[in-house]
Amino acid sequence: MSSPPREVALVTNPLAGRGRGARAAAAALPTLRAAGVRVRSLTGGDADETLQLARAAVAEGVDALVVCGGDGLVHLGAQVVAGTDTPLGVIPAGTGNDAARSLGLDQRDDAAAAVAAARVVAAGRTRRIDVAETAGRRFVTVLAAGFDARVNERANQMRWPRGQMRYNLATLTELRVFRPLPYVLELDGTVLRTDAMLVAVGNGPAFGGGLRITEGARIDDGLLDVVIIEPITKTDLVRTYPKLFRGTHVHHPAYRHHRVRQVTVAAPGIVAYADGERIAPLPLTITVEPSALTVLVP
Numbered sequence: 001m002s003s004p005p006r007e008v009a010l011v012t013n014p015l016a017g018r019g020r021g022a023r024a025a026a027a028a029l030p031t032l033r034a035a036g037v038r039v040r041s042l043t044g045g046d047a048d049e050t051l052q053l054a055r056a057a058v059a060e061g062v063d064a065l066v067v068c069g070g071d072g073l074v075h076l077g078a079q080v081v082a083g084t085d086t087p088l089g090v091i092p093a094g095t096g097n098d099a100a101r102s103l104g105l106d107q108r109d110d111a112a113a114a115v116a117a118a119r120v121v122a123a124g125r126t127r128r129i130d131v132a133e134t135a136g137r138r139f140v141t142v143l144a145a146g147f148d149a150r151v152n153e154r155a156n157q158m159r160w161p162r163g164q165m166r167y168n169l170a171t172l173t174e175l176r177v178f179r180p181l182p183y184v185l186e187l188d189g190t191v192l193r194t195d196a197m198l199v200a201v202g203n204g205p206a207f208g209g210g211l212r213i214t215e216g217a218r219i220d221d222g223l224l225d226v227v228i229i230e231p232i233t234k235t236d237l238v239r240t241y242p243k244l245f246r247g248t249h250v251h252h253p254a255y256r257h258h259r260v261r262q263v264t265v266a267a268p269g270i271v272a273y274a275d276g277e278r279i280a281p282l283p284l285t286i287t288v289e290p291s292a293l294t295v296l297v298p
């Protein structure tokens with residue numbers, strides 16, 4: 001579709017970004033309607049119900065599925081429309097908006113940015129991007145399968161504190177106990193055995209709110225970027241972390257990078273996360289599906 005949509009499903013995670021989801025939807029909805037777009041506004045009680053609502057709306061034939069939330073909601077949207085011609089629109093409203101950033105959307109947490117994102121949807125300009133597939137799930141940004149995945153798993157198991165503090169605390173705890181893991185990778189059929197702190201598989205370049213772990217990954221090149229961080233000291237890990245925001249960790253001697261169509265990752269005791277969502281324990285085989293997702297872009 002390269003023409004303006006007449007009817008869209010707007011699926012909102014009101015809790016995204018600690019309440020930003022509801023605010024962004026409130027700004028986006030009148031903008032879409034003012035542009036002459038019919039909007040089915042949908043909100044589920046939880047992620048499962050939201051997925052069902054989105055599937056039903058797309059099955060009934062809306063012109064686009066628009067998600068209002070963070071990377072978790074883009075992930076949900078990709079499960080519904082990847083492999084179809086129905087475009088995915090994004091109103092960025094999460095704590096992490098790495099998929100939206102890859103699409104060139106305004107990241108700011110204000111009504112003007114949500115209005116701008118709604119105008120992008122109403123204009124109907126589309127582009128095709130790749131998605132990655134593993135264990136029957138699609139992801140758009142990055143699959144984490146090392147230290148970072150352990151932090152995520154640990155943070156998920158904590159009830160307190162909330163928000164970013166939970167991740168900070170989980171990171172500190174994991175730093176104390178983490179040891180490099182023995183990985184076996186199969187990169188387009190070539191086996192690589194290595195100890196590492198983490199392995200990340202990127203369709204896009206960033207995760208976790210601008211951490212450019214797979215710096216240089218392009219969402220439309222038909223390839224996956226596999227980054228390996230070989231064993232480094234904990235002090236070095238802490239010192240290297242801020243470099244992820246600029247992508248300058250690529251100059252670290254422990255950084256390794258491969259570009260492939262398919263990769264299998266095996267390591268003991270790791271549950272992989274992709275787009276910030278819990279996927280499955282390793283081993284996993286990740287494959288790229290070139291141009292499988294149509295997205296609405298500026």
Ligand SMILES: Nc1ncnc2c1ncn2[C@@H]1O[C@H](COP(=O)(O)OP(=O)(O)OP(=O)(O)O)[C@@H](O)[C@H]1O
Nearest residue numbers: 013016017045046047069070071072073094095096
């Ligand atoms: N009512 C709901 N509708 C949609 N998704 C929900 C809902 N409640 C919880 N979720 C789940 O919330 C998670 C986070 O969603 P999202 O990425 O939109 O927001 P976020 O603020 O970026 O999240 P996070 O703080 O986890 O990074 C996802 O796993 C999503 O499936």
